[in-house]
Amino acid sequence: MPKINFVKADGGVIAAEVSVGTTILQAAEDNNIGLSGPCGGNLACGHCHVVIDEQWSDKLPKPEEAEESLLDMVWNAKPTSRMGCQVRITSELDGIVVHLPQQ
Template sequence: MSGDTIRVVFTTPQGGTVQAEAAPGDNLLRVGQAKGLPLEGTCEGQMACSTCHVIVDPDWFHRLQPASEEEEDMLDFAAGACRTSRLSCQIDLAAELDGLAVRVPAESHDMRRT
């Protein structure tokens, strides 16, 4: 890995693995969408929906910046939300997140694909 690449491992709703590379400052929602994952992001990162909900691996959850109160409120509407849930639109990637592992919940459905 070069110093300017961040690796992210997504687990799909079906249990498969998708690996992605991103640059520092990239947004997790956009990285996942670019890999074809069902992360709708209806509000385009404005925190007005929960369609980009992911479940962060517990080993990585504490390394993220804490969720804002607004994000916590939106997560209340996310299907399948749990203790390590986050909105992918609120996760900006940085070097210390190299290797980040997240799961796209089984309840995810991307309306852009119907």
């Protein structure tokens, strides 16, 4: 199973093994990482904001327009920010590094 390395704001790393097809948000919720998605993945809340490590961001499909629009409203967004509910893990993403922004 692919592994996601979640990097917390304090620098601590939590590794989570997930099934292919799992979203980053689902993986975080299943492993009590401290990321939430109150809108249920409908691109309405922005709470699932994560920053993909630069070495990995090019491996992801580009965000759809609706995701881009929401990212534009996130106060601490970075160039490699994504909504965790929109990124599904594939076997090619095994080892991906995902930073949890300061809340």
